[in-house]
Amino acid sequence: MNAPPETYLLDRVELEGSHKLSVYRKHGGYKALKAALRMAPEEVVGLVKDSGLRGRGGAGFPTGLKWSFMPDPEKDPRPRYLAVNADESEPGTCKDRILMEDDPHGLIEGILIACYAMRVPTAYVYVRGEFRKPYERVERAIRKARKAGLVGENILESGFSCEIHMHKGAGAYICGEETGLMESLEGKRGHPRPKPPFPAGFGLWGNPTTVNNVETLFNVPFILNRGAAWYRTMGTESSPGNILVGISGHVERPGVYEVPLGTPASRILDDWAGGVWHGRKLKAWFPGGSSTGLLPASMIGLAMDHDSLKAAGSMLGTAAMIMLDETASVVRAMEVILRFYDHESCGQCSQCREGTQWLHQIFARLSRGNGRMEDIELLSSLANGMAPGKTICALSDAAAIPTHAVVEHFRDELEACVRAGGSPVTEQQPVTAEADA
Amino acid sequence: MSGSEETTSAVLPAELVAEFDELLKCYPERQAALIPMLHRCQEELGGWIRPEVLEAVADYLSMEPVEVYGVASFYPMFFLKPVGKHVVGVCHNISCELRGARDILAKACEVTGAHPGGTSPDGRFTVLGVECQGTCTNAPMFDLDGTYHERLTPDDVERILGEVE
Ligand SMILES: Cc1cc2nc3c(=O)[nH]c(=O)nc-3n(C[C@H](O)[C@H](O)[C@H](O)COP(=O)(O)O)c2cc1C
Ligand code: SF4
Ligand code: FES
Numbered sequence: 322m323n324a325p326p327e328t329y330l331l332d333r334v335e336l337e338g339s340h341k342l343s344v345y346r347k348h349g350g351y352k353a354l355k356a357a358l359r360m361a362p363e364e365v366v367g368l369v370k371d372s373g374l375r376g377r378g379g380a381g382f383p384t385g386l387k388w389s390f391m392p393d394p395e396k397d398p399r400p401r402y403l404a405v406n407a408d409e410s411e412p413g414t415c416k417d418r419i420l421m422e423d424d425p426h427g428l429i430e431g432i433l434i435a436c437y438a439m440r441v442p443t444a445y446v447y448v449r450g451e452f453r454k455p456y457e458r459v460e461r462a463i464r465k466a467r468k469a470g471l472v473g474e475n476i477l478e479s480g481f482s483c484e485i486h487m488h489k490g491a492g493a494y495i496c497g498e499e500t501g502l503m504e505s506l507e508g509k510r511g512h513p514r515p516k517p518p519f520p521a522g523f524g525l526w527g528n529p530t531t532v533n534n535v536e537t538l539f540n541v542p543f544i545l546n547r548g549a550a551w552y553r554t555m556g557t558e559s560s561p562g563n564i565l566v567g568i569s570g571h572v573e574r575p576g577v578y579e580v581p582l583g584t585p586a587s588r589i590l591d592d593w594a595g596g597v598w599h600g601r602k603l604k605a606w607f608p609g610g611s612s613t614g615l616l617p618a619s620m621i622g623l624a625m626d627h628d629s630l631k632a633a634g635s636m637l638g639t640a641a642m643i644m645l646d647e648t649a650s651v652v653r654a655m656e657v658i659l660r661f662y663d664h665e666s667c668g669q670c671s672q673c674r675e676g677t678q679w680l681h682q683i684f685a686r687l688s689r690g691n692g693r694m695e696d697i698e699l700l701s702s703l704a705n706g707m708a709p710g711k712t713i714c715a716l717s718d719a720a721a722i723p724t725h726a727v728v729e730h731f732r733d734e735l736e737a738c739v740r741a742g743g744s745p746v747t748e749q750q751p752v753t754a755e756a757d758a
Numbered sequence: 759m760s761g762s763e764e765t766t767s768a769v770l771p772a773e774l775v776a777e778f779d780e781l782l783k784c785y786p787e788r789q790a791a792l793i794p795m796l797h798r799c800q801e802e803l804g805g806w807i808r809p810e811v812l813e814a815v816a817d818y819l820s821m822e823p824v825e826v827y828g829v830a831s832f833y834p835m836f837f838l839k840p841v842g843k844h845v846v847g848v849c850h851n852i853s854c855e856l857r858g859a860r861d862i863l864a865k866a867c868e869v870t871g872a873h874p875g876g877t878s879p880d881g882r883f884t885v886l887g888v889e890c891q892g893t894c895t896n897a898p899m900f901d902l903d904g905t906y907h908e909r910l911t912p913d914d915v916e917r918i919l920g921e922v923e
Contacts, residue, residue, distance in 0.1 A: 400786065412851045412890040450797065450835045451847075451891055453904050486784040489794050491833035494889065508792035508819075510832040526786055569853035569894040576895050611852055641894065643853055657852050661889055 327555060329543050330563055331579045334423035340458050342465045345426035351471060353542035357434045358479040365438035369541065371549035373561040378406050378534030379638050381627045390521035391439045391529050401529040403436050403444040405538060408490055408497035410449055412611035412661060413641030416565035416577050417535035421455035425462035431538030434545060436483045439531060443484050447502050450491040460487045494665040498714045499532040512667050513714035536565055556582035560626035564640050568594045571646035583626040586642065590621060601646040609638025611658045612719030614726030651731045652738050656684040662720035673717035676707040680724055687735065690742040697735050701728050769814035774802060778818060788819050792829060796836055806837035842877040842884035844922055847901040850887040853894035862898045863887060865912040869919045
């Protein structure tokens with residue numbers, strides 16, 4: 322390994338009692354909030370803009386710019402909200418959980434600064450229902466922070482008041498999509514809303530709302546403490562800072578690692594994750610969760626940042642690298658993923674509802690030996706009918722993108738699968754059909 | 759509260775109602791409390807949401823039962839039919855699949871006597887294949903009654919499920 326890069330995101334998680342307020346304070350906790358409260362809200366927005374921070378929820382939207390879309394409360398006196406996206410359900414992604422469990426005050430401080438900057442008095446943290454421990458940790462941390470005068474009325478005597486509420490989801494992937502999340506928070510089915518109108522104008526209960534991911538907000542106190550210039554010393558020009566990369570699947574040391582944006586994927590695989598397991602070779606990898614285009618091993622030298630992966634026809638997504646070794650069946654992997662999108666499509670758009678179902682069935686029959694050569698073109702034409710921009714939300718794109726990628730990069734395997742009468746790798750045969758129900 | 763407080767109080771214990779009264783203060787609209795309320799009902803009232811509970815919740819929120827049903831049935835975590843005393847959710851999404859989720863599911867079924875998606879004949883266990891649980895770097899895993907068990911081997915499955923009362 323070269324000199325290890327500077328870290329900050331995970332520096333506290335190994336500390337004894339890292340989730341406690343006393344430990345957080347001992348390590349400089351809530352200093353950034355104090356600093357923010359001495360600035361004008363617009364200055365805080367400006368600082369986050371200057372840092373170049375981009376959302377860590379998957380789309381990579383510039384955070385400061387998003388905040389600046391919130392209307393001026395002087396001119397628009399409606400209630401306003403921050404919704405914290407802690408739904409974390411993109412397959413491969415498991416980073417927000419660590420921050421919530423092991424450093425909940427870091428998230429709370431980020432929420433408070435974001436609320437101050439946008440002059441928002443109420444935040445909701447929408448946590449996926451299965452995340453019991455992360456939920457409890459953040460809930461308890463809010464209680465402690467409230468007792469210490471850090472949450473609630475007149476925070477640190479500044480005149481700024483902010484309440485943070487916890488809210489539990491109930492197992493639907495689509496509620497991670499920002500407008501699905503808002504519907505769900507209102508107590509409805511998580512059906513995404515057409516955009517426009519955008520959340521900043523018409524969000525929770527029709528009021529101005531910003532939705533941010535947990536890791537995005539977690540970056541904010543560091544920017545306040547150390548400055549935008551410092552932030553830009555890490556990462557790349559257009560993707561500054563460090564990011565939490567979860568690397569899972571066929572590697573020696575699966576884990577969540579903090580790396581500068583722009584780190585080559587090959588380095589993450591070898592230096593952090595210990596390489597492909599059992600001394601095998603890499604066959605394929607998802608760079609940022611199952612919604613990003615599957616790439617062949619030959620592209621493992623790509624840099625993990627927004628521009629590099631986009632140029633390669635994939636996406637940084639949630640930076641959740643899922644690694645498949647040479648024995649894995651790409652067709653079987655696609656069957657699993659399309660079963661997931663089929664199951665999770667909310668059904669509002671026919672292109673998505675039917676497209677995910679068709680893609681799932683085609684990958685299933687390819688992997689079980691009933692595929693036809695025409696199926697390969699059918700995959701492409703179906704995926705073309707589903708995206709881009711043809712549906713209310715991007716779940717349809719999330720199913721279409723990896724499908725296109727597989728046809729592009731793994732056509733040989735698809736064809737071999739048809740000729741051999743099934744997924745060629747016995748080790749990767751499917752679970753029983755029943756189990757997929 | 760709505761007109762028929764009697765329906766509510768007959769089904770929902772007073773402590774839960776008190777909790778819900780507090781919960782409502784977090785939101786500008788009553789309906790927002792629905793999903794958190796359903797979670798608490800399922801936890802406290804038998805592991806699934808019985809029709810009368812669903813109606814009582816609707817009543818408390820001044821909603822139609824069919825509206826509450828429409829919401830509850832959208833979310834995989836809510837059971838609208840009885841389940842076993844213990845629920846095992848084995849993740850069968852990609853990262854877990856790549857690290858042997860099939861063997862974990864098969865073992866869980868073997869140990870409990872349940873079929874995937876079903877309940878064991880003795881009513882003790884329901885075993886489900888579930889989607890990504892957000893702990894993919896610790897694959898394979900299952901959730902047993904709300905607690906994650908990670909980096910499992912089939913032997914672990916046998917031991918963990920064997921120790922359940
Ligand atoms: C189908 C779908 C699922 C999503 N799931 C999540 C999720 O679980 N967590 C998350 O933070 N963002 C998720 N997103 C992205 C959100 O819509 C939104 O862009 C993000 O929360 C914005 O926060 P950020 O700007 O801080 O990244 C999802 C998007 C789509 C289309
Ligand atoms: S694209 Fe799919 S998930 Fe999104 S709104 Fe349409 S049907 Fe629902
Ligand atoms: S794929 Fe199993 S926890 Fe994410």
